[in-house]
Amino acid sequence: MNDINQDPRKSSMIPGIVIVGCFVVGIAGLFGAVAAICDFKDSTGAGVCLIASAIAFGLAANAVFRK
Numbered sequence: 001m002n003d004i005n006q007d008p009r010k011s012s013m014i015p016g017i018v019i020v021g022c023f024v025v026g027i028a029g030l031f032g033a034v035a036a037i038c039d040f041k042d043s044t045g046a047g048v049c050l051i052a053s054a055i056a057f058g059l060a061a062n063a064v065f066r067k
Contacts, residue, residue, distance in 0.1 A: 015063060022060035029053025 032049035036042045 019060050019063050022056045022063070026053045026056040026060065029056060 029049045029052040033046040033053065036046035036049060
């Protein structure tokens, strides 16, 4: 299939899916950190989860607030 006449004004759905995915990963990282601290008393695992959450939320914020 050839998309030569594709409308350039039509936006792609991919950035929206990526932003939602970043929010899902960020929230899952926060839940993982809480579970690691409360249930397993594992501060290293909680730190890794919080780093992943911070990166995901940072990427989502960059995508949302970019001009």
